[in-house]
Amino acid sequence: MEGDTITDLCTPALVVDVDIVKRNAQRMTERFLKMGVQLRPHMKTHKTLECADIMTGGSRRCIVVSTLAEASFYADHGFDDILYAYSVPFDKVERSAALSERLTLFQVLLDHPDALEQLRKRPLRDRRPWHVWLKLDCGNGREYIKKHLFSPAGILHSEPEAMQLAQAISETEGVELTGVYAHCGNTYNCRGIEEIQAVAQETTTFVLQFMDKLKAVGISCKSSIGSTPSCSHPVKDMACLSEVHPGNYVFYDVQQSVIGSCSLEDVAVRVLTRVIGHCPHRNQLLIDCGWTGISLDGAGKLPTGYAMIEGQPNLKLVSMTQEHGRVEPISDMLDHSKYPLGSLLTLIPYHSCATASMHPVYHIHSGGRLVGKWLPARGW
Structure with missing residues (x-):
């Protein structure tokens, strides 16, 4: 509910920091306004009305889409x-x-x-x-x-x-x-x-x-x-x-930070997940986010696995099934007592477009407090 903290959400949950979204959009708009070039933002990363309004400054004009489902969705909304x-x-x-x-x-x-x-x-x-x-x-x-x-x-x-x-x-x-x-x-x-x-x-x-x-x-x-x-x-x-x-600039992601497009502070998207199992015989944690929650994009491209785990530089998301993820330390033995069952981990996605496409609802927050939900278009 609005006003709750993002930690109250059922996981896995895609959370979007609306303040970072607005800042990213404003910077891109101002950059090309100064250059005298029309910005035609691409909608394929988020596919939502609310984010499209932010990217177009409320004009609801001059956009790019990658599917006809998106085109019809936006046309239906003016x-x-x-x-x-x-x-x-x-x-x-x-x-x-x-x-x-x-x-x-x-x-x-x-x-x-x-x-x-x-x-x-x-x-x-x-x-x-x-x-x-x-x-x-x-x-x-x-x-x-x-x-x-x-x-x-x-x-x-x-x-x-x-x-x-x-x-x-x-x-x-x-x-x-x-x-x-x-x-x-x-x-x-x-x-x-x-x-x-x-x-x-x-x-x-x-x-x-x-x-x-x-x-x-x-x-x-x-x-x-x-x-x-x-x-x-x-x-x-x-x-x-x-x-x-x-298009991706409105959310950015770990991939963009590695390329040099942005810093990690510019990444507006996270996936929240909870620890649901301890596997000391494998030196691993089990989490409730599989590839249906963050996608398999990024395999082999990061030392931290399929995503970065915020505030946990020694943890690696090493593998995923449809609904489960396996996390292990990059070095040394895992202290399972630091990660009790039910505790939250925050994943910064390698590719926000792929990750967003896995979620039917984006939970929008400002300063960690929920302020709404965005529902993306789906299909082709």
């Missing part, structure tokens, strides 16, 4: 100017058309001529155009993507087919080239601000060069790049872009 930043799946063209005909501005993304043909074959009513963004792969880490499976979509910026597709979009009846969209996914392989900014610079340069090519053949449209690391430490040339589209 949001508009929505970009569905996912290469148009052919089975979802009709749902995309319904949103395009319903909203003032609904935008889709594609990276293949066959997708353009699907849109051409489904004209919108009242002579409305399809608003289309071209997904551009700026060469940001094809090797990285092979290893990490991060955002592999996009047509390579340097290939002639990219210009050909952009021209085809602009020339197709009933379709409008709204913008060029790139995601610098290899910032997630960076360590430190210098590496992040090198990737941001490369992506920005390639996008702006592509925009010059479009301008040379008489095509004018918007440009957008984004990832939370690059937008947390933008380079000067990003001021030449039309938009940026980060």
Whole structure:
């Protein structure tokens, strides 16, 4: 209940510090306001109305989503100017058309001529155009993507087919080239601000060069790049872009702190869990948070296992089943008396997007006191 402390919650529980959320959102908004670049925040991390209002300053305009379930959820609650930043799946063209005909501005993304043909074959009513963004792969880490499976979509910026597709979009009846969209996914392989900014610079340069090519053949449209690391430490040339589209920054996570996007003090999300068993024969504690409470993302990437355990630098979340986690010391023997059954441990997630997706309710607090609940959209 509101006013209770977060320690009163049944576990596992996702708790969100609303003061940190607001601070993170304000910093990103002010950063790009000063640069004269439109911030189009991505909703995929939290997928809630309340957080979307914080990120958009209450305007309920100019957002990015990763699923049509999110798009419909936001449209149903008065949001508009929505970009569905996912290469148009052919089975979802009709749902995309319904949103395009319903909203003032609904935008889709594609990276293949066959997708353009699907849109051409489904004209919108009242002579409305399809608003289309071209997904551009700026060469940001094809090797990285092979290893990490991060955002592999996009047509390579340097290939002639990219210009050909952009021209085809602009020339197709009933379709409008709204913008060029790139995601610098290899910032997630960076360590430190210098590496992040090198990737941001490369992506920005390639996008702006592509925009010059479009301008040379008489095509004018918007440009957008984004990832939370690059937008947390933008380079000067990003001021030449039309938009940026980060999302994770509102919550941040351990991964972002390791990369150099933020400090741990900027991470707004925790998962509360309780000790439910002592296993001295294994030198372990058993907790009530398995992979359904925090996800398996982050395996092998942290010395503390699948998450950081706040205030417990010598503890490691070594393994999880669906509903259980096993915690052991990084060194020495575990003093079980320090962790009586029922005692709380606080997990800082490696990846807040993956962790949030495991929870149907986010418990919102300020200074440890509960102030409400956020209910995220679910589905695709």
